[in-house]
Ligand SMILES: *[C@@H]1O[C@H](CO)[C@@H](O)[C@H](O)[C@H]1NC(C)=O
Ligand SMILES: *[C@@H]1O[C@H](CO)[C@@H](O)[C@H](O)[C@H]1NC(C)=O
């Protein structure tokens with residue numbers, strides 16, 4: 066353990082942040098809590114554009130998938146090259162700062178400080194750190210509400226640079242006041258600088274009283290040229306690394322969270338994010354597959370063994386980048402829309418679908434989608450073959466038609482799969498495939514549980 070000039074704070078960070086909450090959660094009726102996960106294009110989003118069409122939205126989301134994939138791949142590559150230089154333990158966590166902050170899909174509301182103030186955070190299952198823009202900010206992205214003011218919160222504390230958590234951030238240093246300062250270089254070349262801090266974080270639990278977690282670690286950003294697109298005041302990391310929200314709350318939530326994403330269109334229903342016992346995914350249709358650890362720590366990695374289409378099973382390869390033989394080969398991510406698979410798999414799937422479907426093929430005018438059909442004739446969408454994803458451990462996910470073929474233009478449905486070769490050949494399971502499934506993450510047991518669900522009603 067690192068020596069600490071402020072042992073009580075270091076101890077608090079490691080021990081108190083979650084444990085202090087146990088009595089409060091135990092007193093609630095369910096032992097868990099849930100809140101809304103807001104899609105960037107939904108009416109509840111501050112960047113909702115009422116003039117956009119379903120077609121323009123899906124194309125924009127598909128386009129963002131590639132910058133997101135490039136960011137995630139950049140992270141994989143970066144960690145591999147840095148591990149050969151044997152970085153300090155935990156330093157690999159820092160890859161997460163490579164996010165292209167502009168490419169996001171969901172955000173959430175949370176409160177910070179005492180008295181609590183509300184913020185919007187971009188939800189990122191591919192990164193760990195929680196951060197908000199703070200006063201004073203020499204240079205910050207425009208945000209709709211005021212910045213977080215540490216001076217105005219009676220429970221705010223800056224973390225000592227001698228605390229155990231400080232070295233987790235690769236680019237950290239000591240300020241003259243011995244606080245832990247960080248500087249992140251982002252994939253899109255933007256940077257955020259700030260002070261690692263703790264304060265009370267809270268959530269408006271749906272159908273219950275608000276829940277609060279004192280002494281939660283977060284970054285107080287005082288300089289940023291990151292693009293938050295006016296929608297977020299910062300980023301909430303949901304990865305597996307030690308600074309993420311789920312890891313910091315792990316003892317209070319039994320290391321479990323889940324989400325249920327509603328259909329991409331229409332976006333009137335709200336998706337849910339659940340913690341603790343509320344994150345239990347059950348039912349006779351629930352299937353379970355192992356989560357694999359890999360570098361970087363933040364990622365959730367599964368092993369996708371086969372894609373079954375029209376009676377043919379197409380096997381996927383191992384991923385040297387993610388884990389090698391018999392290990393995980395696919396990152397499951399809520400921050401991108403399309404699903405990306407290696408080129409050979411994609412072409413085998415496309416060839417099989419094309420030979421199975423008698424509908425007229427049309428070219429995607431936007432050039433994003435690889436295979437599109439004219440579905441003008443009533444009932445023609447029913448002719449499109451289902452895809453089934455088979456994961457290790459015998460878990461299967463039979464994707465409904467809307468999860469596989471998106472309405473990309475009038476009378477046109479396109480396959481929502483793309484090649485991952487341009488972004489390093491890492492398979493990525495996107496959020497469109499996951500819609501209307503309840504997906505539970507158990508970080509203690511390292512398993513993922515999946516069950517079909519009507520997420521608008523869950
Ligand atoms: C953001 O600031 C950093 C550090 O000053 C600089 O290197 C980078 O080019 C800037 N990026 C953008 C997108 O402006
Ligand atoms: C498409 O696949 C289904 C399921 O295997 C099969 O029943 C059907 O005959 C196939 N259609 C064509 C035209 O190959």
Ligand SMILES: *[C@@H]1O[C@H](CO)[C@@H](O)[C@H](O)[C@H]1NC(C)=O
Nearest residue numbers: 407408409412413484486487
């Ligand atoms: C992907 O595979 C197809 C068919 O095998 C091939 O024609 C194409 O050139 C490949 N593209 C890339 C980027 O490897």
